[in-house]
Amino acid sequence: MVMQGLYDIMALGNKSMPESVFPEDGTPPPEQGRQGKKRGPKGKPKGRMVIPEARATIAALLGTIPLRRDQLIEYLHIIQDEYGHLSAAHLAALADLMKLPMAEVWEVASFYDHFDLVSEGMEAPPARTIRICTSLSCMMQGGEALLQKMQSMRSEGKIDADVRFVPAPCLGACDVAPAAADGHHLVGYANTDNLMRVITTGTPYDIPDYIGFTAYRAAAGYALIEALNAATDDAHAEMVSGLMSTLSDAALRGLGGAGFPTGRKWSIVAGYDGPRLMAVNGDEGEPGTFKDRYYLSSDPHRMLEGVLLASHMVGITKCYLYIRDEYPEIIALLTKELALLEASGLLGSLEIELRRGAGAYICGEESAMIESIEGKRGLPRHRPPYVAERGLFDRPTLVNNVETLFWVRDILERGADWYNDQGREGHPGFRTYSVSGRVAQPGLVTTGAGATVAELIEACGGMADGHEFKGYLPGGASGGILPAHLADVPLDFGGKLAELGCFVGSHAIVVLSDKDNMWKAATNLLQFFAHESCGQCTPCRSGTEKAVSLMTSDAPDTALLGELADIMADASICGLGQAASNPLISAMTHFPGDIPDAASET
Ligand SMILES: Cc1cc2nc3c(=O)[nH]c(=O)nc-3n(C[C@H](O)[C@H](O)[C@H](O)COP(=O)(O)O)c2cc1C
Numbered sequence: 167m168v169m170q171g172l173y174d175i176m177a178l179g180n181k182s183m184p185e186s187v188f189p190e191d192g193t194p195p196p197e198q199g200r201q202g203k204k205r206g207p208k209g210k211p212k213g214r215m216v217i218p219e220a221r222a223t224i225a226a227l228l229g230t231i232p233l234r235r236d237q238l239i240e241y242l243h244i245i246q247d248e249y250g251h252l253s254a255a256h257l258a259a260l261a262d263l264m265k266l267p268m269a270e271v272w273e274v275a276s277f278y279d280h281f282d283l284v285s286e287g288m289e290a291p292p293a294r295t296i297r298i299c300t301s302l303s304c305m306m307q308g309g310e311a312l313l314q315k316m317q318s319m320r321s322e323g324k325i326d327a328d329v330r331f332v333p334a335p336c337l338g339a340c341d342v343a344p345a346a347a348d349g350h351h352l353v354g355y356a357n358t359d360n361l362m363r364v365i366t367t368g369t370p371y372d373i374p375d376y377i378g379f380t381a382y383r384a385a386a387g388y389a390l391i392e393a394l395n396a397a398t399d400d401a402h403a404e405m406v407s408g409l410m411s412t413l414s415d416a417a418l419r420g421l422g423g424a425g426f427p428t429g430r431k432w433s434i435v436a437g438y439d440g441p442r443l444m445a446v447n448g449d450e451g452e453p454g455t456f457k458d459r460y461y462l463s464s465d466p467h468r469m470l471e472g473v474l475l476a477s478h479m480v481g482i483t484k485c486y487l488y489i490r491d492e493y494p495e496i497i498a499l500l501t502k503e504l505a506l507l508e509a510s511g512l513l514g515s516l517e518i519e520l521r522r523g524a525g526a527y528i529c530g531e532e533s534a535m536i537e538s539i540e541g542k543r544g545l546p547r548h549r550p551p552y553v554a555e556r557g558l559f560d561r562p563t564l565v566n567n568v569e570t571l572f573w574v575r576d577i578l579e580r581g582a583d584w585y586n587d588q589g590r591e592g593h594p595g596f597r598t599y600s601v602s603g604r605v606a607q608p609g610l611v612t613t614g615a616g617a618t619v620a621e622l623i624e625a626c627g628g629m630a631d632g633h634e635f636k637g638y639l640p641g642g643a644s645g646g647i648l649p650a651h652l653a654d655v656p657l658d659f660g661g662k663l664a665e666l667g668c669f670v671g672s673h674a675i676v677v678l679s680d681k682d683n684m685w686k687a688a689t690n691l692l693q694f695f696a697h698e699s700c701g702q703c704t705p706c707r708s709g710t711e712k713a714v715s716l717m718t719s720d721a722p723d724t725a726l727l728g729e730l731a732d733i734m735a736d737a738s739i740c741g742l743g744q745a746a747s748n749p750l751i752s753a754m755t756h757f758p759g760d761i762p763d764a765a766s767e768t
């Protein structure tokens with residue numbers, strides 16, 4: 167069964183929705199309070215008066231949607247979408263309706279960048295928000311300058327629309343840098359002209375041309391699922407065992423960044439007692455990465471078939487698709503396609519629920535994503551236990567990246583050897599490299615694993631006119647920076663790249679040229695991490711901020727920065743803090759000449 171959360175209600179109008187769960191005054195029944203327990207007066211929100219009109223407004227807005235604690239972020243989206251902000255009165259009303267403490271609702275709402283909280287006496291933000299990406303690939307193409315220009319045009323009164331221009335981290339569109347978003351709708355190759363056009367005419371909201379359910383089925387899509395659904399218990403067990411062997415023999419590794427062998431992960435989760443859950447990671451926030459956007463917007467059923475195969479092979483009963491808020495066209499097409507998939511009967515007893523991120527890079531980290539799906543702030547969890555054992559709602563949970571799942575059907579149909587034979591010597595399998603920066607034609611390159619940056623630059627039409635290759639990011643913001651003379655390093659998990667202190671992560675390659683200052687590039691990346699740190703642990707929260715302040719000083723103290731980098735790497739809870747200093751170390755190691763008047767030798 168497809169549980170599309172709130173999107174089916176908003177976009178499709180689900181006729182099978184249950185009758186309103188609210189009594190007429192909008193009060194949810196007691197069992198729908200926090201943790202499903204009946205609550206007496208003690209559970210009432212404290213500290214803020216609930217305005218009856220605001221309560222009635224929010225109850226009417228949420229309508230027949232069943233109130234669930236884990237759906238808190240979805241309700242916040244509905245209010246934000248309707249009013250353009252979250253007023254204190256509306257948050258208090260929501261807290262009251264959900265029988266949650268106001269502080270809990272407030273702390274969740276304030277965690278996510280896409281929610282605008284407005285306290286009493288504060289002015290509401292303009293009706294329209296245009297986000298301009300200032301992350302590295304866009305900064306290199308003038309994103310910061312464009313933001314400043316639009317902001318000054320606005321303050322000089324040259325734009326009289328009710329609009330604001332705000333900086334945004336990577337929008338997953340680095341191939342059309344500088345990227346901007348009207349609300350969340352992408353504007354590629356943004357400039358003053360097209361942004362002015364957007365403001366006056368509104369951004370057309372195009373659903374991309376993709377392989378829909380009918381076409382996918384016509385090309386033998388879901389044939390394996392059909393066979394599994396039709397099998398007797400014994401035949402099903404035998405098929406699953408064969409498919410598991412194939413997946414384990416294939417060199418498929420987690421393409422969200424960590425590279426964990428996929429077959430092994432599926433076996434581990436299948437080994438824990440059910441019910442087992444699944445979360446698909448479509449958060450794609452690593453600066454420079456835009457491959458998942460492409461796969462979801464061109465061939466979404468191939469990823470969905472991966473989910474259905476997991477349901478059979480791992481025994482998944484419910485799957486959450488966590489898609490970043492910056493991809494509204496994908497949320498729309500998935501809503502439509504999930505309805506068709508459900509109607510086809512192929513899902514069996516599997517439930518799939520679509521969730522929308524809210525502008526927090528850290529929610530790509532799997533345990534933070536799980537917290538977010540549970541309706542909380544995206545704070546990474548301490549491990550062990552790992553999410554495979556205790557993830558969503560404390561159940562064993564399979565987490566996979568969109569692209570990882572994309573390859574599963576083909577591997578199971580064509581065999582492990584087919585996949586393993588694709589790569590270069592010692593680097594089995596396919597990879598999709600997102601290539602941006604100073605190349606002639608930024609874009610995706612799908613090729614065998616272990617490609618070098620020299621090969622990728624060639625595949626992208628060479629360097630952009632007037633640019634000489636100087637260095638590159640081999641793995642997004644956190645994978646480090648390498649100089650041009652190391653252009654022959656195979657870009658894969660581990661190996662030579664790891665020996666150089668770098669990693670390939672989600673295979674986001676950003677190419678820099680003689681026109682770029684590597685210290686400035688590294689500073690941009692550290693600013694990104696400082697903004698995106700969840701703040702849970704001091705080495706990361708204070709370390710990233712301190713690093714930015716040292717890096718932006720007139721004469722950065724590189725010795726102190728080196729010590730700071732060590733502490734962040736050693737003592738941070740999660741991968742963000744542990745890897746945040748990589749670009750800084752790389753810049754000090756390989757590009758000391760770009761450091762302004764370095765105070766000490768590196
Ligand atoms: C700070 C941070 C951000 C991450 N962001 C993403 C992301 O946007 N998408 C993703 O699939 N994995 C991301 N990951 C990796 C996930 O934690 C996890 O390893 C992955 O989703 C597992 O799926 P896979 O094995 O198919 O790669 C991130 C990890 C860290 C530490």
Ligand code: SF4
Pocket residue numbers: 528545546698699700701702703704706707738739740741742743744
């Ligand atoms: S390392 Fe950073 S992002 Fe990760 S838990 Fe600590 S503060 Fe949060």
Ligand code: FES
Pocket residue numbers: 299300301302303304305335336337338339340341343344345453454455
């Ligand atoms: S869209 Fe701007 S860096 Fe990715």
